[in-house]
Structure formats: C-alpha cells, structure tokens
Amino acid sequence: MKKVQKIIAPPEKRTHKEVIINAESLEVRIGVLEDGKLEEFTIERTTEERLVGGIFKGKVRNLEDGLKAAFVDIGFEKNAFLHYWDIVPNNFDSNVEVVERESKDGKKKDKTNFTQKDVPRLFPAGSEIIVQVTKGPIGTKGPRVTGNLVLPGRYLVLLPNSDQSGISRKIENVEERQRLKKILRELEIPDTMGVIMRTAGEGQKKRYFEMDLAFLLEEWKAVQERMKTQPMATCIFQEPDLIVRTVRDCLTEDTERIVVDDPKSFERMREVINKIDPPSLSKIKLYTDNQPIFDRFGITKQLETAFSRQVHLKGGGYLVIDETEALVAIDVNTGRHKGAKDQDKTIHQVNLEAAEEICRQLRLRNIGGLIVLDFIDMRQRRDQQTVYQRVKDGMKRDKAKTHILPISTLGLMEMTRQRHSESVRSSVYDDCPYCKGKGKVKSSITMSVEIQRKLSEILKKRTRDESDFQLRIVVHPTVLDRLRKEDEKLLIAMEKKYFGKLSFRADPAFHAEQFKIVNVTTNDDLVSVGS
Numbered sequence: 242m243k244k245v246q247k248i249i250a251p252p253e254k255r256t257h258k259e260v261i262i263n264a265e266s267l268e269v270r271i272g273v274l275e276d277g278k279l280e281e282f283t284i285e286r287t288t289e290e291r292l293v294g295g296i297f298k299g300k301v302r303n304l305e306d307g308l309k310a311a312f313v314d315i316g317f318e319k320n321a322f323l324h325y326w327d328i329v330p331n332n333f334d335s336n337v338e339v340v341e342r343e344s345k346d347g348k349k350k351d352k353t354n355f356t357q358k359d360v361p362r363l364f365p366a367g368s369e370i371i372v373q374v375t376k377g378p379i380g381t382k383g384p385r386v387t388g389n390l391v392l393p394g395r396y397l398v399l400l401p402n403s404d405q406s407g408i409s410r411k412i413e414n415v416e417e418r419q420r421l422k423k424i425l426r427e428l429e430i431p432d433t434m435g436v437i438m439r440t441a442g443e444g445q446k447k448r449y450f451e452m453d454l455a456f457l458l459e460e461w462k463a464v465q466e467r468m469k470t471q472p473m474a475t476c477i478f479q480e481p482d483l484i485v486r487t488v489r490d491c492l493t494e495d496t497e498r499i500v501v502d503d504p505k506s507f508e509r510m511r512e513v514i515n516k517i518d519p520p521s522l523s524k525i526k527l528y529t530d531n532q533p534i535f536d537r538f539g540i541t542k543q544l545e546t547a548f549s550r551q552v553h554l555k556g557g558g559y560l561v562i563d564e565t566e567a568l569v570a571i572d573v574n575t576g577r578h579k580g581a582k583d584q585d586k587t588i589h590q591v592n593l594e595a596a597e598e599i600c601r602q603l604r605l606r607n608i609g610g611l612i613v614l615d616f617i618d619m620r621q622r623r624d625q626q627t628v629y630q631r632v633k634d635g636m637k638r639d640k641a642k643t644h645i646l647p648i649s650t651l652g653l654m655e656m657t658r659q660r661h662s663e664s665v666r667s668s669v670y671d672d673c674p675y676c677k678g679k680g681k682v683k684s685s686i687t688m689s690v691e692i693q694r695k696l697s698e699i700l701k702k703r704t705r706d707e708s709d710f711q712l713r714i715v716v717h718p719t720v721l722d723r724l725r726k727e728d729e730k731l732l733i734a735m736e737k738k739y740f741g742k743l744s745f746r747a748d749p750a751f752h753a754e755q756f757k758i759v760n761v762t763t764n765d766d767l768v769s770v771g772s
Contacts, residue, residue, distance in 0.1 A: 260491045261538050262484070264503035269483045272540045273491065279543040282605045284665060285483040292377045292384055293661045294393075294480030296464060297321075299372045299386070300473040301364050309357065311364065313372055316474040319383030323372060325357040327387035328364065330403060336642065337407040337437055340422050369473055377662045380566070392457050392464075392478075395489050395517050396442035396450055399457040400435040401464075408438045411637065417443060428454055434461075441493050452517075488513050492521055500526045502534040548606065548666065550680075554598055558591040562602065564666055568611040571599055575617060589624045592616045596628050600635030609641065609660020618652045629654065682753045685723035692716065692724070692756055693731065695768050699758065700739035711742040711761035718747040720756065 256275050263270040267288060273281035285291075297315040304311050311328070312320040332339075355363065364370055372386035392399040400406075408421050421438050424447045430436055436457075442450065460478075467477040480486065484506050492499065492514065501507050507527040514522050528534045535541045546552065552560040553576070561572040573595040575588065599614060614632070619625050625648045632654065636643045641659040648654045662668075673680075683691075692714060703710050716724070724732065724745055736743055744761070751757075755771030 256495065258496050259538075260487060260496060260499040261534060261540060262487065262499065262501040262503075262506065263534050264484065264501060264506040269506075270535065271483060271487055272535065272538070272544075274538060274540070277539060279540055279605065280601060282540075282544065282665065283483060283487075283607075284668065286668075287482075291480055291482065292374045294374065295476050296371065296373045296390060296478035297386070298468060298471055298473050298475055298477050299370050301366050301368050301370055303366050304361055304364075306361070311360070311370075313370060313386060314474045315372065315374075315384070315386065316476070317378075317384070319378060321372065321374070321384045321386040322382070323370075323386050323388070325360045327375075327389065328360050328370075329355060329357055329388075331389055332405070336410050338410055338418075339405055339407045340425050371468060371477075376660060379660070379663050379667075392460055393439075393480075393489070394453040394457045396439055396445055396453045397457060398437040398439060399454070399461060400437065401433075401461050403435040404433060406430065406435040406437070409440045411440045412438075412443045414443075424450055430454065431458075441490070444494060449518075456517075484510060485513055489517075492518065492524065496524065498524045498526050500528050500534065500538075502528040548669075552598060552602060554591070554594050556591060556594050558595060560595060560598060560602070562606075564608065564664065568613055569608050570613050570615065571602075572615045573617050585620060585624070588617045588619060589621075589628070592619065592624075592628045593631055596631040597635055600632060600639070603636075603658055604639055606666060607660075607662065607664045609658045609664065612656050612658060614654040614656070616648065616652060616654060619648075632656070685720050685753075686727075688716070688720045688754065688756065689723050689728050691770070692720070692758075693728070693735065695758060695770075696735060696743065697739075699767055700735065700741050703739070703741070710740070711744065712767070713759045713761050714743065714745050715748050715751065715757040715759070716745065717751045717753045717755065718749055719753060721745055721747040 257277070258273070258275050261272045261274060263272075268284060268286045271281075271283045272279050297313075299313040299315045299321065302312045302314050302320050309325040311323045311325070313323050315321050370388065371390065372388055373390045374384050375387050376385040378384050389403065390401050392401065406425055408418060408425065412418055412421065421442065425436070425438060427447070428436070428450060436454065438450070464478045471477055481489070484501075487499070488510050499510070501510065504527060507525065510525050511522060514525060528537070530537060533541070535544075550562060552562065554560070557576050559574050559576045561574065563570045563572075573592060575591050595616065602608070603612070616628060619628070629645070629647050633645055636645065636656075636658075639658070641661070643656060643658045645656040646654065696712065696714070699712065700710075732743055735741075752771055756768075757766060757770070758768040759765065760767055
C-alpha cells in the first residue's frame with residue numbers, strides 16, 4: 242500500500258500594513274500603506290467643523306410632499322435635506338446579515354414601524370426631530386441627514402432607534418460568523434436597540450464586545466440628556482476628530498503600527514488605546530526625524546502622481562480621470578502597453594490592471610456619486626465578466642457603500658459610490674481663476690482673431706478728421722509672438738485699409754486670454770478684455 246503524501250498549502254502572504262499620520266496645526270493627513278503602496282488617504286482641516294456623523298436636535302422648517310422630503314434647521318445657513326424614507330425605520334442593506342434575537346422576557350419584540358405616509362402627521366412643520374448628518378454640504382447643496390441614528394464603536398455600531406441586530410458580511414469565514422452570532426445573542430442589548438458587529442470584531446473575544454457595548458450605551462445616555470436640555474437647531478453629539486477615529490477604525494489585527502509625528506497627538510492616542518485596547522499600545526510610534534514623515538515613507542511622491550488627471554499603470558496603459566458636477570468619467574487607454582501578440586489578451590490585461598487601480602483611486606480621491614468607467618472594448622463576454630468581477634472584488638474593502646453594474650453593450654461600466662463629503666480634489670483645490678475650472682485657455686490663434694475683430698470694429702468707427710490715429714495693443718507674450726510671426730501681413734493690410742497705426746507690446750503679467758487696446762493720442766483704454 243502506497244503511502245499518501247500530505248500536501249501542505251503554502252502560507253498565505255501577509256500584507257505589511259501601517260498607518261502614517263502627519264498632524265499639523267491646520268490639518269491632519271493620514272495615509273494607509275500596504276507593502277509601501279498608498280491605499281487610503283484622508284485629510285481633515287482643524288478649522289472646519291466635523292459635520293458627518295454628528296447628531297442634531299433639529300426643527301422641521303417645511304415639508305415638500307412632491308420631493309417626499311423635509312427641510313430641517315440644524316443651526317447652519319442652509320437647511321438639511323431629509324428624505325421621508327430616511328425618517329422611517331429601515332432594514333439593513335445587503336452589507337449586513339440580520340441576526341434574530343429574543344427580548345429579555347424570551348419573546349420576539351413586535352415592531353412599531355410607521356410608513357412614509359405617516360411622516361407629515363408625525364413631523365409637521367415646526368416640530369422637533371433628532372437627525373444625524375450622513376453627508377456634509379457639497380457645492381450649493383446643504384447637508385443631508387437621516388432619522389436612523391448610529392453610534393460607531395470599536396467593534397460594534399449601536400442603533401438606538403432599531404430593534405434589529407446584524408453582522409457585517411465582510412466577515413466571510415462561516416465558522417467565525419456562527420461564533421459571532423452566538424456572542425451577539427448573548428449580549429445585554431436593550432430591547433429597543435440593536436447593534437451591528439463591525440469587521441474589526443473578527444476574532445475578538447466576547448468581553449471586548451461587552452466593553453464596547455457598555456461604552457456606547459453610556460454615550461447614548463449622554464446624548465439623551467443633551468436632547469432634553471439643549472435648544473433646537475443645536476448639535477448634541479459630534480464624531481471624534483480624525484486622530485481618535487483612526488485609532489478606533491484602523492487599529493486592527495492586520496495593522497502592524499501607527500506612526501505619528503506630533504507628540505501631543507501621540508499622547509492622546511495612547512490615552513484612547515489604554516482605555517479600549519491596552520495590548521495595542523506598543524503599535525503606536527512617535528516619529529522624531531527631521532525629514533517630513535510623508536517624505537520619509539514615500540507618501541508625498543505617491544500623492545503627486547495619484548491626484549493628477551492622468552494616472553499611469555505599470556504595464557504602460559493609463560487612466561484619465563475627469564470630475565464633473567454631475568458625474569465622474571474614467572477612461573482607460575492602452576498607451577505604451579507591450580503585451581502579447583494577441584490583441585484581445587493585451588486589451589484584457591490592460592483592463593484588469595486598470596480595474597484594480599480605479600478601485601484604489603476612488604478611495605484615495607474620495608470620489609463619490611455617479612461614476613462611469615470606459616474600459617477598452619472587449620469582444621469576449623467572459624473577458625468583460627472578469628473585469629467586472631475584478632472591480633467588485635476591489636471595492637469590497639471600500640468603507641463607502643457602492644453599487645456596480647455589469648459592462649453595457651456600449652462598453653461602459655456604471656457604478657455609484659456613497660459620498661459623505663467633498664472629494665479630496667474639491668477640498669484641496671479651488672477652480673483656476675483664469676480658466677474657471679475648464680482646464681483650458683484660448684489658443685493664440687483664437688486670441689489673434691478676437692483682437693483683429695475688435696481692432697476692425699474700432700477703426701471703422703473713427704472719424705475722418707482724426708489724423709495720426711494710433712492704437713496700442715497690450716497682450717500676453719505668446720499672443721504677441723503669433724501676431725508678429727504669422728499675422729503681421731493681415732495687420733499691415735488693416736492699417737492701410739483704415740489709415741491707422743497699430744503698435745503692439747507684450748506684458749508677461751497678462752493672462753493668455755487678456756488684452757487691452759489703448760488710444761495713444763488720448764491715452765484712453767478703448768477695450769480691456771480679461772482684466
């Protein structure tokens with residue numbers, strides 16, 4: 242009888258994950274590195290109020306039945322927008338599996354839900370309502386709020402107004418899910434409340450969930466006290482700052498260390514960790530080198546390339562990312578990609594590489610709303626399906642909720658990504674004061690045409706008795722170069738036709754679209770464009 246050789250699977254490759262924090266007086270920047278590659282980036286200005294996650298005692302200003310929405314005063318210039326369906330108690334989305342539990346008396350609790358039809362009666366104009374901000378003001382729109390409140394903890398999310406509990410579907414191990422379900426049913430959760438077990442709870446012991454639940458219930462008790470005492474249109478709970486949120490959300494088993502360059506932030510993080518997870522204190526490191534921390538860990542260089550309009554892929558292809566007011570368009574191009582002789586295989590490979598990078602870029606840039614991905618056309622349906630699956634797999638790690646559709650007959654993949662706040666581009670950059678966000682300026686030939694049109698208009702209007710009529714035209718140097726080298730004959734012909742004299746001068750301080758026409762005799766500005 243032959244001896245059966247036991248095959249041992251190779252050990253799973255462990256990702257080297259670290260969190261780098263650059264804490265300065267005006268802003269805090271956080272980068273998450275995996276094997277040295279920037280996978281997540283967050284920025285928070287210390288001068289800006291933290292709205293998202295905040296709970297407010299609001300006042301209903303008016304109801305719009307046509308929109309099925311209410312406008313709520315929460316103390317800001319613009320009223321918050323509240324959909325009727327965000328007031329009605331709702332069920333979990335597909336990312337959470339519901340876990341049935343019994344009330345303390347051993348009976349399942351009867352639900353006391355109301356419907357959207359009941360909203361105008363229960364919350365008329367002028368009434369008080371407790372809401373939580375889910376999306377900050379973006380552009381001209383005010384904040385968006387919900388009546389379905391949540392209080393996030395380290396391992397649990399408390400649902401004060403829901404009697405349902407569940408487990409994040411991102412925890413995929415079947416045995417672990419069964420273990421967590423057992424723990425969840427044993428937790429002393431009030432009958433009128435529910436919880437969600439976060440992915441950070443995977444592998445944790447029951448006592449950590451009990452500690453987290455006790456902390457969240459105390460926090461909710463404090464919120465309830467402020468509900469009674471504070472006036473309407475005020476904040477009664479605010480999410481902690483980015484430093485504390487990072488400790489809460491990023492200090493997981495797979496994180497090897499968190500490095501911060503500010504001593505005060507370092508001490509504050511240690512205080513927080515000492516309360517919630519003392520064994521993890523050794524993971525917090527203070528950075529003291531003279532070289533900026535983002536330079537030392539290679540984040541600065543990665544940010545420079547990550548936020549440009551064109552993003553190059555390893556294989557030679559590239560992405561072009563355009564953010565508009567209505568949607569974000571991402572175009573995939575083969576570029577200098579050198580693949581196999583089989584064109585279909587090459588295209589498929591570029592698209593797969595692009596799919597991974599797109600998922601990373603969406604996280605880094607915090608892009609939300611409607612997103613259209615224009616992959617290179619693939620003839621084989623199975624190739625389209627693998628690219629679609631690659632995007633779905635890549636978005637699993639994203640904290641924002643996403644909805645992805647398969648590639649259409651036009652070769653486009655449409656998706657939505659939850660938007661809590663403005664994208665990094667919108668918060669870091671202002672529109673160019675010259676091109677007004679177009680990203681384009683008029684060409685020198687276009688400017689030459691416009692200048693000649695204005696000159697012709699002025700020269701035609703001058704009276705016959707105006708002898709020695711002289712005009713001085715001041716332009717940007719690139720426009721002057723065009724006028725002298727390519728349009729000189731046209732300008733001489735104009736002088737002869739209208740018996741005028743034209744002189745040109747360059748001003749480097751002028752914008753490319755700016756020009757000025759001056760009457761030399763009177764020194765009056767006849768035309769001033771773009772000033």
